[in-house]
Amino acid sequence: MENKIKLNPSMFEKATLEDRNAEKIKRPSIKYWPDVWRRLKQNKLAMVGLTLIVIMSVMSIVGTHINEFDYKEQNYGLINQPPDSVHWFGTDELGRDLFTRVWLGTRYSLIIGVLAAAIDFVIGVVYGGLSGMASRRVDSIMMRIAEVIYSIPYLLIVILLSVVFSQQGSGTSMFVLILAMTLTDWVPMAILVRGQVLQLKESEYSLASESLGGTRGWILKKHIIPNTLGPILVNVTLTIPRAIFAEATLGFLGLGLQPPSPSLGNLSNDGLAVMPVGIFYQIFIPALFISLIMFSFNVLGDGLRDALDPRLRK
Amino acid sequence: MSIITIWAVITITFFLMHAVPGNPFAKEGKMPKVVYDNLQKKYGLDKPLREQYVIYLKNVLKGDFGDSMKSRVETVNDMIERGFPVSARIGAQALLIAIVFGPALGALAALYQNKFPDYFSMVLAILGISVPSFIMGTIFIQFIAKNVSWIPIGGWGTWRHTLLPSLALAMMPLAHMARLMRSSMLEVLGQDYIKTAQSKGITKSAVILKHAVRNAILPVVSILGTTISNLLVGSFVIEKIFGIPGLGSFFTKSISNRDYTLIMGTTIFYAIILVALLFTVDLAYMFIDPRIKLTQEGR
Numbered sequence: 001m002e003n004k005i006k007l008n009p010s011m012f013e014k015a016t017l018e019d020r021n022a023e024k025i026k027r028p029s030i031k032y033w034p035d036v037w038r039r040l041k042q043n044k045l046a047m048v049g050l051t052l053i054v055i056m057s058v059m060s061i062v063g064t065h066i067n068e069f070d071y072k073e074q075n076y077g078l079i080n081q082p083p084d085s086v087h088w089f090g091t092d093e094l095g096r097d098l099f100t101r102v103w104l105g106t107r108y109s110l111i112i113g114v115l116a117a118a119i120d121f122v123i124g125v126v127y128g129g130l131s132g133m134a135s136r137r138v139d140s141i142m143m144r145i146a147e148v149i150y151s152i153p154y155l156l157i158v159i160l161l162s163v164v165f166s167q168q169g170s171g172t173s174m175f176v177l178i179l180a181m182t183l184t185d186w187v188p189m190a191i192l193v194r195g196q197v198l199q200l201k202e203s204e205y206s207l208a209s210e211s212l213g214g215t216r217g218w219i220l221k222k223h224i225i226p227n228t229l230g231p232i233l234v235n236v237t238l239t240i241p242r243a244i245f246a247e248a249t250l251g252f253l254g255l256g257l258q259p260p261s262p263s264l265g266n267l268s269n270d271g272l273a274v275m276p277v278g279i280f281y282q283i284f285i286p287a288l289f290i291s292l293i294m295f296s297f298n299v300l301g302d303g304l305r306d307a308l309d310p311r312l313r314k
Numbered sequence: 315m316s317i318i319t320i321w322a323v324i325t326i327t328f329f330l331m332h333a334v335p336g337n338p339f340a341k342e343g344k345m346p347k348v349v350y351d352n353l354q355k356k357y358g359l360d361k362p363l364r365e366q367y368v369i370y371l372k373n374v375l376k377g378d379f380g381d382s383m384k385s386r387v388e389t390v391n392d393m394i395e396r397g398f399p400v401s402a403r404i405g406a407q408a409l410l411i412a413i414v415f416g417p418a419l420g421a422l423a424a425l426y427q428n429k430f431p432d433y434f435s436m437v438l439a440i441l442g443i444s445v446p447s448f449i450m451g452t453i454f455i456q457f458i459a460k461n462v463s464w465i466p467i468g469g470w471g472t473w474r475h476t477l478l479p480s481l482a483l484a485m486m487p488l489a490h491m492a493r494l495m496r497s498s499m500l501e502v503l504g505q506d507y508i509k510t511a512q513s514k515g516i517t518k519s520a521v522i523l524k525h526a527v528r529n530a531i532l533p534v535v536s537i538l539g540t541t542i543s544n545l546l547v548g549s550f551v552i553e554k555i556f557g558i559p560g561l562g563s564f565f566t567k568s569i570s571n572r573d574y575t576l577i578m579g580t581t582i583f584y585a586i587i588l589v590a591l592l593f594t595v596d597l598a599y600m601f602i603d604p605r606i607k608l609t610q611e612g613r
Contacts, residue, residue, distance in 0.1 A: 151319045151592060152326070155547040156581050160330050163569055163577065245446055252448045252551060253566055272452060272555070280456070287449040295444035 036230075039307040046303020049296035056293065060110055063103030071100045072260040080279055089285050093274055096260075098267075102285055105262040109244045109293065112178055112263075116243035117236045119182040124189025125232065129225065131190065132197025133216050143194065150187035155246060157183055162255040174257060177250070181243050189235055196228035230308040237301035241294045248290050264290045316589045323585035324374060328367055331574050357383065357575070370578075379579030390579035397561035398583075400470060401553065404560065405545050407480035412487040412541065417534050419488075420495025421527055424503060435492055442489025447548045451482040451555040468557040479556045483548050487541040491534050499530040535599050539592045546584060 030038065040046055064071065067088070075095035083090040089098035131142040161180040165173070200206060201224065209219050244264075250256045251265020252272075259266065264286045271283025354360045357380075358369060373380060379390035388396075419435035426432050445453075459467040459478060466475050502508065503526055511525045512518075546562075553562040561580060568576035 148319050148322055151316075151589060152323055152585070155543075156323075156584060157326070159569065160327060160577070160581060163572075164330050164333055248446055249448070249547065249551060252446075253554070254570060268448065272448075275452065275456070283449075283452060287445075287452070290446055291444045291449065294446070295440060298443050299440070 036307045040303055043303040043306060045299045049299035052292055052296040053300065056106055057110060060103050060107035064100050067099060069097035069100050071104045071262060072096065080274065082281055090281050092270055092282060098285060101262040101267060102289060105264045105267050105286065106289055108257060109247060109264045112174060112247045113240040113244040115178050116181045117239040120186040120189050120239050121236055123186040125193050128190035128193025129197055129220050132194040132201065133220055146187045146190055149184050152184055158246060158250065159255060162250060177247060181246055192231060192235055193228060196231060197224050200224045200227055234301055234305045234308065237297055237304055241297040244293055316593050319589050320586055324371060324582050327578050327581045328370055331578050332363060374582060380575045382576045383573045390576050393564050394561060394583055397559065397564045400558060401549055401560035401562055404476055404479050404483060405549055407476055408483035408545055411480060411484035412491055416488040416491025417495040417531055420492040421499050423496045424499035439489040439492045442485040447482055447486055448551045448555060450485050451552055454478045454482050470558050479552050479558060483545060483552045487544060494537060495530060495534050498533045499526060502526050502530040532603055535602055538595045542591050543588055546588060
């Protein structure tokens, strides 16, 4: 039997406007970054971290001006005072106000973390990008060099540089600290960027750009780097706590910032010194701050990674 | 590769230490010129820098790190011999704790996702990552050692002395491993080969141990190298807190004493140990994952 289509007049009616709009996408399309932000907002832990980071950053700027005490103002009449209504975090063994000192220490820690991460970012992206775009031989040589640099134990070099640039028992300047930290720490970033570049270089849109006459630099700048920003951002977020941790460790070993400048590391070190006589708040407060900073950046970094991972999209 | 790294460390260390302004004997007070000249001669500081470098390189190759500038009785080698076994023991114990409990907690968390074991191990992991080891150590001393009579507060002697330091040192790598293990385990459990294994009728424990854990543990093994170098630096701090006479405490002391030959010797020794361990980790990785070859291009 022949299967004929039965025609009737209703099939030839004019399409209405509604029918035409049925295929239209009604909701506004969400761009990449707003979409990431939307998913990040759903991650409660990451939002707690982000909130803490914002609060700490603001307080590290204004916190030192809230009470009338200066960070190096000593008061021998009021040494080792536990927290009270005048000195909110108490005073240290030289009678200095810990509230001011802890916020200033937080400021220095955050500056060190952010600057170190920024420098790692710049060197890592440039080196990794160049290595990925270069010919295979050059790439191989550049990666070997990076590997040698990276296998030099990082904190050993930081410690050595602090020894060289600091005078007897006086600590190190912030510039040297940051320099020492970024000396080897840019390598993971470079390796990450190179891997991404190698992968994206082969993509269709890079080929399209190349066939339209785009130079290597143009492709790198316009097509490859924007597409690797996600993983890079995660890496940066996780580099910051690493640098802060390194500074705290150095400060604890007496190689951190130059006194009387406080850092969370040397504040903890001072706190440890008075702990045997039963004074706990002096180590507890800076320790809590370091832990909160580490916590915040780590959960934020994790949250970002999850938000950027397309496989986790629902 | 490893040899180039070690050479780079020796060179950097040597020139950094000789770039330090001032003379290393400044602390001894004013001395007659003859004494100063003799001291210079004893440590070979009167020769040109390049010649000193060659001599030092040769000595290090022979395993001789020279005399300490501050200690009259012990050479740098003596100190390393005395301190290293102590540090190595703490480090090895910490590594063992981390390797055993980290992946185990992570795997448990993944198997019981969003249930109590998951929350428990993830809270522990977040604590371990957020709280630096020097604070962890202090807390341990304050709340465990002071209340439990058979655990000493610090010092060195019996196995009981090693308990808290190893634990404090292990916390951070343990936490990292647990988190990494959890996410890689979750990924593996969603793979088709797990379903295949299950549908073949293998017992649950065999699926988990032979199929899931074996594949999930690869990323954990790959961070072993970083873990080891973190343990090494962590040991400086831990040994300071617990008053342990290990290499780490010699190193920190040599820094505050400005004992340049000791700083150089310990740094290079650390670098050699570290590079050797990293090489071993690479070999182990190759053994576990046959897809990786030693001559792999890039990383």
